[in-house]
Amino acid sequence: MxxxxxxxxxxxxxxxxxxxxxxxxxxxxxxxxxxxxxxxxxxxxxxxxxxxxxxxxxxxxxxxxxxxxxxxxxxxxxxxxxxxxxxxxxxxxxxxxxxxxxxxxxxxxxxxxxxxxxxxxxxxxxxxxxxxxxxxxxxxxxxxxxxxxxxxxxxxxxxxxDITTTTIIRRIVSNHEAYQKRNEKKAESEKRYYEDKTFVSGD
Known part of the structure; x- marks a missing residue:
C-alpha cells in the first residue's frame, strides 16, 4: 500500500x-x-x-x-x-x-x-x-x-x-476573559453614571 x-x-x-x-x-x-x-x-x-x-x-x-x-x-x-x-x-x-x-x-x-x-x-x-x-x-x-x-x-x-500549543491557547483564552471582564466593568460604570446623572432643564 x-x-x-x-x-x-x-x-x-x-x-x-x-x-x-x-x-x-x-x-x-x-x-x-x-x-x-x-x-x-x-x-x-x-x-x-x-x-x-x-x-x-x-x-x-x-x-x-x-x-x-x-x-x-x-x-x-x-x-x-x-x-x-x-x-x-x-x-x-x-x-x-x-x-x-x-x-x-x-x-x-x-x-x-x-x-x-x-x-x-x-x-x-x-x-x-x-x-x-x-x-x-x-x-x-x-x-x-x-x-x-x-x-x-x-x-x-x-x-x-517550556511552551506548547496548549499553553498558548490558555494564554489567549485568559487574555480574552480579562478583556471581557474589563469591558463589562466599564459598561456597568457608564450605565451607573448615566442613571445617576441629573439633567438641568433650560425652561
Whole structure:
C-alpha cells in the first residue's frame, strides 16, 4: 500500500511523491548530499511558536539537513482531541517551512516512524523534544518512535523553552476573559453614571 506524501523544500518547490514501503527512494531533489547526516523530527506544529523554533534550531545543529514531518489534521485530532488542530495542514506546513532551520518538510507524515521510512529518506537521527503535546501517548497505542529507538538512532532533546500549543491557547483564552471582564466593568460604570446623572432643564 502506498501513502501519498508531499515534500516541500526551503525554496518552496512542491513535489508530490508516492512513498512506497516496498520500493524505497531517496529524498527528492533539491536535497541533501549522499553523505549528509539527515535529522528527522515530526509533530503537529500547531500555532507555530517560539518553542517550535528553538527545538528545530537544536535539531538542525545535530546534522547537515533537517527534515520535518507534519502530521495530518486527522492524525492530530485523533491524538489531541476533536478541536485540534487550530491551523490546518497547509497553514502549519507553510509556518514550519518559513523557519530558517528547516530544509524540507513532509506534509502528511506518518504517525509512526517505520524502518522503511528511515531507509527511504536516509534518516540518520530521529529526535523529539522533552516539552511536547505528544509525550504522553494515548493508552493502547505504541510508541511511534519504537523503531528508531530499537535501531539506536533516537534522541530526546531537552526543549529550550517550556511552551506548547496548549499553553498558548490558555494564554489567549485568559487574555480574552480579562478583556471581557474589563469591558463589562466599564459598561456597568457608564450605565451607573448615566442613571445617576441629573439633567438641568433650560425652561
Amino acid at each position: 502506498e501513502n501519498p506524501l508531499v515534500l516541500l523544500d526551503s525554496q518552496n518547490s512542491c513535489t508530490t511523491e508516492e512513498f512506497s514501503l516496498s520500493e524505497p527512494r531517496g529524498v527528492v531533489e533539491p536535497g541533501p548530499g549522499p553523505d549528509a547526516r539527515i535529522v528527522y523530527i515530526d509533530g503537529a506544529f500547531d500555532l507555530f511558536h517560539a518553542g517550535h523554533v528553538e527545538i528545530l534550531k537544536l535539531a538542525r545543529g545535530l546534522g547537515d539537513f533537517l527534515l520535518v514531518g507534519i502530521h495530518t489534521d486527522q492524525t492530530v485530532s485523533a491524538n489531541r482531541g476533536a478541536h485540534r488542530p487550530i491551523m490546518n495542514l497547509h497553514e502549519r506546513s507553510l509556518s514550519v517551512l518559513a523557519c530558517r532551520y528547516v530544509d524540507e518538510v513532509i506534509i502528511g507524515a506518518p504517525w509512526e516512524v517505520s524502518k522503511d521510512m528511515i531507509t527511504t529518506f536516509n534518516i540518520s537521527l530521529v529526535v523529539h523534544g522533552t516539552v511536547a503535546e505528544y509525550n504522553n501517548f494515548p493508552k493502547g497505542k505504541e510508541d511511534p518512535y519504537a523503531i528508531p529507538i530499537s535501531l539506536g538512532i533516537y534522541e530526546q532533546l531537552e526543549s529550550p523553552l
